[in-house]
Amino acid sequence: MSEEIITRYEYELAEPPCAPGSGRYGVRIILSEDISPVFPYLNTVLEDTYYDHENKVLIGREERRQYAFRATEIRVAGVNEAAQAPEAVRNAVKLVNRVWQERATIKPSFTERKLPTAIDIYRHLPKTNCRQCDYSTCLVFASELRTGKCMLEQCPPLFLQENTARLETIRKLFAIE
Ligand code: SF4
Structure with missing residues (x-):
């Protein structure tokens, strides 16, 4: 092959x-x-x-x-x-x-592991609806992030020092180091 x-x-x-x-x-x-x-x-x-x-x-x-x-x-x-x-x-x-x-x-795996829900992600976003990510609300961003249509990096406020704990928690949800 x-x-x-x-x-x-x-x-x-x-x-x-x-x-x-x-x-x-x-x-x-x-x-x-x-x-x-x-x-x-x-x-x-x-x-x-x-x-x-x-x-x-x-x-x-x-x-x-x-x-x-x-x-x-x-x-x-x-x-x-x-x-x-x-x-x-x-x-x-x-x-x-x-x-x-x-x-x-390779033995194919059809085992599904559930993604965190949009609400799980939303809970840890800054929740300011500032639109810097180009989405209308943090909840919409969470929903798109969930299925990989956008990336964490598109939310600049998450990378501010004051939001370090939020960023780490979301990374843990997705098991991103
Ligand atoms: S940039 Fe971040 S804080 Fe601002 S609306 Fe998007 S997800 Fe929410």
Whole structure:
């Protein structure tokens, strides 16, 4: 099995909208193909996974890098400088293609681990509805964060010193170190 499941993609760098120059980024990789068939294998290989098979959402870690996979999109968190983005993208694509190519040797896992609820996340957000994340309320942000459609880095207030405890608690909810 040598075929690649990802053959074409583009990516964009997402800087927190109201914190340009903050040095925090997330990367969104837009895919041409539906990669959800690889999710049960990634669910076996990755650490700390959250998997919703029906809705084709998988969140997990490899080597301290947090990924959120959807059918035609991958989000990569924790890119500290724009210059790191190309390598982070290459590694994400390589990871998916490698697991797909090795799938005959990997026992697929359909075990689902529930994501924290939007309310669980919301409870620990700053709850100011300041919209710096580009969402209308903290609850909407929580709901999108839950399924990997946005990233923690998009909420600049969370990274203020006064919100360190909140940030740590949310990271624990998602098992992000
Ligand atoms: S989630 Fe963060 S950035 Fe978004 S509205 Fe709430 S406090 Fe503001």
